[in-house]
Amino acid sequence: MATPSARDRILDTAARLFYRDxxxxxxxxxxxxxxxxxKMSLYRHFASKNDLIFEYLQRRHDVWMTWFETGVRRRLAARPNLDVMADTLGEWFEGEDFRGCAFINMVAESGGGAGDDARLLxxxxxxxxxxxxFVGDIARELGLDQPEAVAEEAIICIEGMIVRAQTTHDTAVVRAGRHTLARLHAAFTGV
Structure with a gap:
């Protein structure tokens, strides 16, 4: 196995520390x-801490979205209902290193404005x-009416689940999210 480059070691370390601490x-x-x-190596790759945070968030977005989309699609194959999103999130919540959404955390830490770097917000x-x-795409694929409206409502549930799981560590969050998303699915099913 090849040794990670200095840039990758910096990003891997920053990712672990930013997310955990x-x-x-x-x-x-x-x-x-x-x-x-x-130190010179770090600054050769990243001119500032905000540049490092920016790169970390780009990577986090790509990795997390790929993971979430794959998990949702795998579950949809067995049960074509919006509620599979809750089960996918539940898998994440069970992880030993779960600390909530890296993006919500960044906005919360910066007071909502991402500090002096608008790129982060x-x-x-x-x-x-x-x-x-993505949620809108899934709603369309499931044949739900008004997929954009479904996505607007589902994202509130998804974001709420993430924050509740982070703050309470209560497994009931997944069950409640599953019920909410199933009701949303039923409400937008053309009858």
Whole structure:
């Protein structure tokens, strides 16, 4: 197996620390120490901490969306209902390292404005738009009426589930989400 590049080691370390400990609590010196790279190496790849956060969020978006879409589609093959999204999220919630949504966390830590770097808030908005678009696509594929309206309502449930799971660690969150999404599915099924 090839040794990861310095850039990859920096990103891997930053990803672990940002997600586990938060953006503000994770300093550049800690990332340098834990990734085993020189300070100059970090700054050769990332001009600032915000550039590193930006790259981390891009990677997080790609990895998480691929995981979520794959999990939802796999479950839809067995049960064509919006409620499979709750079960997919439940799999994530059960993970030992679950700390909520990296994008929600970033916005919360920055006071809603992503600090002095508008790119970070734009990434959060873009991630949530991608998630909502995916839900709309699934609603269309399931033949539900008004797929955009379904997506608008479903995203509220999905986001609420993520925040509730992060704050309560209660497994009932998945059951409640499944019921809510199933009712939404039924409400938009053409009769």
């Amino acid at each position: 938060g953006y503000r609590a994770t300093g550049i010196d800690r990332i340098i120490a834990e990734s085993g790279v020189a 734009e990434q959060a908005v873009s991630h949530k738009a991608s998630l909502q678009a």
